[in-house]
Amino acid sequence: MRLSDFVLLCPQEKKSVLLHLGVLVAKRPVPGHLVLLFQMDDYYVEAxxxxxxxxxxxxxxxxxxxxxxxxxxxxxxxELLH
Known part of the structure; x- marks a missing residue:
């Protein structure tokens, strides 16, 4: 899916696309939230x-x-080197 198509989706559709087509590559905490980083074809999405x-x-x-x-x-x- 192209980025231009993704940004036009409603929040529920974005969630579904990320769960089915995205690859979860990282997580990071920010105050009050957990940010999940997904890799798509040629772009990234933070949830x-x-x-x-x-x-x-x-x-x-x-x-x-x-x-x-x-x-x-x-x-x-x-940790990666040992």
């Missing part, structure tokens, strides 16, 4: 899940891999 309600409250999509830096900072290289 912001509210901790208490466990509902997805918003989506953010992007193609610029610079947005992945916050996820890369969480990887402990020492």
């Amino acid at each position: 912001f899940c509210h901790y208490e309600s466990r509902e997805v409250v918003s989506y953010s999509s992007f193609v610029d891999t610079g947005h992945l830096d916050v996820y890369l900072e969480e990887i402990c290289l020492d």
Whole structure:
């Protein structure tokens, strides 16, 4: 699915597309939410899940891999090397 098609979907359709076509590649906590990062064909989507309600409250999509830096900072290289 193209990014231009994804952004036009309603929230329920976005959730379904991510669960069926997306690949969950990372998670990160932010105040009050857990952000799930999905890789799609040629773009990424962040799903912001509210901790208490466990509902997805918003989506953010992007193609610029610079947005992945916050996820890369969480990887402990020492553990990977040993």
